[in-house]
Amino acid sequence: MSTELPSIVIDRLVRIALEEDLGGGDVTTEACIDDEARSTAHAVARRAQIACGARVAERVFMLVDAAVEFHPGPNDGVRVDETTTLWSVRGRARSILMAERVALNFVQRMAGVATLTRRYVDAVPAGSKTRITDTRKTTPGLRALERFAVRTGGGKNHRDNLGSAVLIKDNHIAASGGIAEAIARARSRAPHTSKIECEVDTLQGLEVAIGAGADIVMLDNMSNEDISRAVGIAAGRVFLEASGGITLERIPALAQTGVDAISVGALTHSAAAMDIGLDFE
Amino acid sequence: MSTELPSIVIDRLVRIALEEDLGGGDVTTEACIDDEARSTAHAVARRAQIACGARVAERVFMLVDAAVEFHPGPNDGVRVDETTTLWSVRGRARSILMAERVALNFVQRMAGVATLTRRYVDAVPAGSKTRITDTRKTTPGLRALERFAVRTGGGKNHRDNLGSAVLIKDNHIAASGGIAEAIARARSRAPHTSKIECEVDTLQGLEVAIGAGADIVMLDNMSNEDISRAVGIAAGRVFLEASGGITLERIPALAQTGVDAISVGALTHSAAAMDIGLDFE
Amino acid sequence: MSTELPSIVIDRLVRIALEEDLGGGDVTTEACIDDEARSTAHAVARRAQIACGARVAERVFMLVDAAVEFHPGPNDGVRVDETTTLWSVRGRARSILMAERVALNFVQRMAGVATLTRRYVDAVPAGSKTRITDTRKTTPGLRALERFAVRTGGGKNHRDNLGSAVLIKDNHIAASGGIAEAIARARSRAPHTSKIECEVDTLQGLEVAIGAGADIVMLDNMSNEDISRAVGIAAGRVFLEASGGITLERIPALAQTGVDAISVGALTHSAAAMDIGLDFE
């Protein structure tokens, strides 16, 4: 099933980006391009990648000039080769040139996140049920787009923000007087719709958390061996998430421990932009 | 001299990021942390890096709780070792926990850009006057912060946006009927305060651009040898910028050609977040 | 433990409300009140109520005039008699008069929601663990304030928005091909941090939902008898939420069924404003 990105989110971000780049006009295009000139241009992948973000690009062109025609290409999530045309635009040349950089800045970042996510997802051995997830380490202002890109790449999302699920970290534990006390507080005060996740860094902590009724336990910076032991201890009573010190190389072995999820900050905080060009006919 | 980041820019972005993460409250902190609990926490570099963005972190904490005390550490631009305390906060524990992730998301990205920039700058041989610059390939919405981080890292900025300087690319040239015609159009129509830069991909193009009065010529995707020839041809009559296909490894040789500037999209579109933690006392 | 309302949320709403009422100035106050006149005024409960929203009132006065002194009274959540002073302000008379109506509009609504919530909470028999929760039927734009007021009144929140937890309703079930299929889809695609709630209107549906691994089952528009049977069927395997056709009168009997939560749209969509006056000395 396809991923979904509400236009109310897209448009708000596109407006900010366009004001940033185009708020003072485009001195080059106004000088060099005739008002009535028309162009066709194709967004082309310069490297193999996961297609992502065409609808955002479309909105960039639409908000610059509603008369530009936008022709989508491969669906989000499709793996494309270099030289694949991702989408095309046709219309007033000035409009296309004024929107080009902003459109590319969005899709290059989104495709970068989606493609990196797919690499992590593909590193999970076939048959494993371990999911790769993002974190809240997203680019300020772009969380919705980056979470969409993670899903597009085959990953899953972690909680959306501080209000949607409980994640008890060391400071919460210390302030509450222990793991069990923190979980009890959360259970009694948080929405019943919020899962309760608790971070632990020892196997003893895991047992306490399970006993206190955590829904999810985050195994923080543990070795593959300890994570394997944790899976045995949990025995399906709780959802286990490995976090901290994750590298692409560790994914196969980590997944083989049977851990339920591996959360990877790098998906969003360290994805490089994917190379995409806009070629004019 | 220090770099400058107007607070009017910071606050707008910080508000967006806080609404994104904290707009629905923080169910964990409200449940687990007493209203009156107070904490002290220190942002600590987990890797050697260029300090960058403390003022942005400060504004995040201030906008969550104006009573939090913020203690800055090393100035922006200082190279710090891992374990260096970058800045500290003291105040209501709830406020610090609610602001933590957003503050870190900002400074990790800014330090990432500054540190990567410094690597490029340091690759320029001593005595060379070649400058390393960014491009418009910035994260949508964060251009001002990323340009600040580039300067903090010792780089220089390219034009701010489409309205501030002329940059004639292949489509502008084609639409105008040639390099000389495009430059002539720009000269007659653009603000006299806007430099005119023209992209060329051949040495013949360079000569035409110089003859037509370009202020800057961008040498697009040229080999080191051609760039070296371009420097000889220009003979100081025009500012030369190398662009396209730039890697860190090429920088020393590129700088030795005598080219005036090397513009590097990777500074902003591919900088990984720098590892920084917030340690509570 | 006290409830928490991030100032980033408050200020955004207060600005909208002040622009609405004061964006065109205050023709009466400018005409009748001397620039230098000073006043003290007290917000007084005209009926017994649950105190709620003083911090929002404070921000209204601060955003009109940062020099107004604000003196808080009873904490949020405290039951006060009529004639109790809820908070006081002292400062420029013009500022207080210009901010008065907006401040009262906020706290009257917030106290209304908190007080109505408390009535429902108090209707739950002593010793019962049934929680009273809100719904997403909140006033457009005021969700964060109203959820805060519900917590202040002793209620608990339901999910914050469409992105924070899964709630499978009849249309989702129909589109997925059945309860089990819908839950399976959600399980495989939604964040692992999102609880999965499924609405059912029959006891058979309940059994299917439990079998499919729902975390929460919403019993929609069921009689007390059926809810009682549902509690027996669930036997602690799933969290049960009664919803639809809830009245204050039904709460005691409903709670005695042992249902885990009762969600009440009326808490936010039908709370009348609480009478509060601002008395000038």
Added chain:
Amino acid sequence: MSTELPSIVIDRLVRIALEEDLGGGDVTTEACIDDEARSTAHAVARRAQIACGARVAERVFMLVDAAVEFHPGPNDGVRVDETTTLWSVRGRARSILMAERVALNFVQRMAGVATLTRRYVDAVPAGSKTRITDTRKTTPGLRALERFAVRTGGGKNHRDNLGSAVLIKDNHIAASGGIAEAIARARSRAPHTSKIECEVDTLQGLEVAIGAGADIVMLDNMSNEDISRAVGIAAGRVFLEASGGITLERIPALAQTGVDAISVGALTHSAAAMDIGLDFE
């Protein structure tokens, strides 16, 4: 003649409400509903009510997905029975489900205000010229919508905000040195387009206010008897508005005094949401 609600007002509020509910996506719909599924749904009155707000609902659906078809039903202001279809939508199922709650939150509130207003208006005896009006006790951020709903219900609006008309209250009187002085100040300083209303709580005050040239006198918290005397005293020289302590039960007797207007805060601050459901075919 029909009431009018500028789209510039609607869209701003709809965007805020959609960001609040849908800014983090819709995890349920994305998981359970196929991208290409289409639906038709009907907004149906669950109780007799005054139709109000279809245009706002339309904008909610349009801003989520411009391809959704919206079919309006009865005009605003029409009294409908329970089971009446108020409006229908047809289009992408995901879009309809994502917009549903926000659309209903708006129209339930608007219909609630309109229907309550109609009850007050209908309580005015036939032939009476007394008008029922709202006050500035509106929901923060929703004033324009609520004032529209009041008009739709057959009521009239009071002043829009602090800048549009003069309303002299006790504090203005005290600060000015008396009723006559306050009115004189307002007359000399306020726009000539602003009516001058003065609040009085005695019949003597009324006489002073008339003598000083008030356009409107607000009779604050007076008994029906005193209001009747006030009507006699005024003898058409001034517009009289009864305010404070108004209940639906008092309306017939109050209207029979001949007072020109009765302003009722409850129309907006205490209207319960009207029950409206969205039924999918």
Added chain:
Amino acid sequence: MSTELPSIVIDRLVRIALEEDLGGGDVTTEACIDDEARSTAHAVARRAQIACGARVAERVFMLVDAAVEFHPGPNDGVRVDETTTLWSVRGRARSILMAERVALNFVQRMAGVATLTRRYVDAVPAGSKTRITDTRKTTPGLRALERFAVRTGGGKNHRDNLGSAVLIKDNHIAASGGIAEAIARARSRAPHTSKIECEVDTLQGLEVAIGAGADIVMLDNMSNEDISRAVGIAAGRVFLEASGGITLERIPALAQTGVDAISVGALTHSAAAMDIGLDFE
């Protein structure tokens, strides 16, 4: 009594103006001014003028740097000679230079409007009760500031916007079927707090409007003679406003007709900026 300008209005406009000028930083100041340099600067009138807008200037400096000290000078509305210091600032030199132009752009415009208004007001003969008012022909986005400036200059405001008072123009009359019909419609539908003004261009129209109960009649583009006759006809039964074709030269004669108000679009749509410089010590 002093005029009042709510800070909620000022700050919103100041933020827009600062983002416009300073959103891309200040390349000159960052390059040339030391971070720690401090300055004192004085805003000095270069021509005799009416002081206006110091509080707006103050907010510009505060929003750039809250540590800048702002020292106000003559009150708004005071007539000052050229060379008068209007206000002074002291603080970080970079901050003052970055804020300078925006602050001056605001106060030059505001002083321009105030000073032009005073010229019109001063042209009204001593003893005349005729007021000079503005219109809705204000600069988009700056209405509140310009209305404030008009009051500061001794003028009075017309209606704030389309929602605050009724102004029936020729198209409304034509659509309603005549002056009397249009006034009747407005009387029955508009808020009772809204005065009803009707534009007429003949003396017959005036009589109809008075008969129909208009509160204000706008005499559109009439000669002084006709206006004089209108004053005789009205005989105090209605407020008369002359409008259209107003020049400064006509004011004395117009005022001598006894007309109640003269509305002058030029106050806001054609006021030249007043010359004010910022002199650094």
Added chain:
Amino acid sequence: MSTELPSIVIDRLVRIALEEDLGGGDVTTEACIDDEARSTAHAVARRAQIACGARVAERVFMLVDAAVEFHPGPNDGVRVDETTTLWSVRGRARSILMAERVALNFVQRMAGVATLTRRYVDAVPAGSKTRITDTRKTTPGLRALERFAVRTGGGKNHRDNLGSAVLIKDNHIAASGGIAEAIARARSRAPHTSKIECEVDTLQGLEVAIGAGADIVMLDNMSNEDISRAVGIAAGRVFLEASGGITLERIPALAQTGVDAISVGALTHSAAAMDIGLDFE
């Protein structure tokens, strides 16, 4: 070639202006105009002028009612006689009346700036290459529109904002230790895409600035004779801009000195609105 105004800029300003005027509805139009009435209206020049801003007017009507048909007339920049129809609208009468004033306020100001600019441009003798430019003395919030109007009038723009080009003024010189030092600082720190302009008030300053490598020298408040000498000194080595004390009368003589540009603050800070009416059929 035609001037260009990105819609992203237009729409943001139009929304602000419409909220300002129409946020509270239009009490007159709602009362007097039937919902279904339709009108055609023509914007007519009341004085000879330079057409400017039709696209902004179009957006005003579209944002009030997307169904209004807008028929453009003469292109921006065309000189029109009084009585020329500038553009026409056809559609719902209520919509046209609600949008009328805001649309006119925009185009009257834009045409005012364009027409004043044309007068300055026409004062430059035939054959002269001197350009007339604006400054940063624009109306807060309207810079993009006013710069567009200047170009429409035949003028050229100066730098867009503080971030786009270097302009060294007396305070920068003083803080840097002299003209040469300030230019050297700017050369080493500012973007290579930013021209460096330096203000001087003596011919000696000019020689220093040229020697230090300024791109542009602003001759501040110099006599025609000194400017003529400056042209001789510069001998084409630097772009010369005359500024300060510019009047329309001085333009011919100033241009004859051969100065490259004359920057005129009055184009934007003192242009009177151009008279344009909206005539209904």
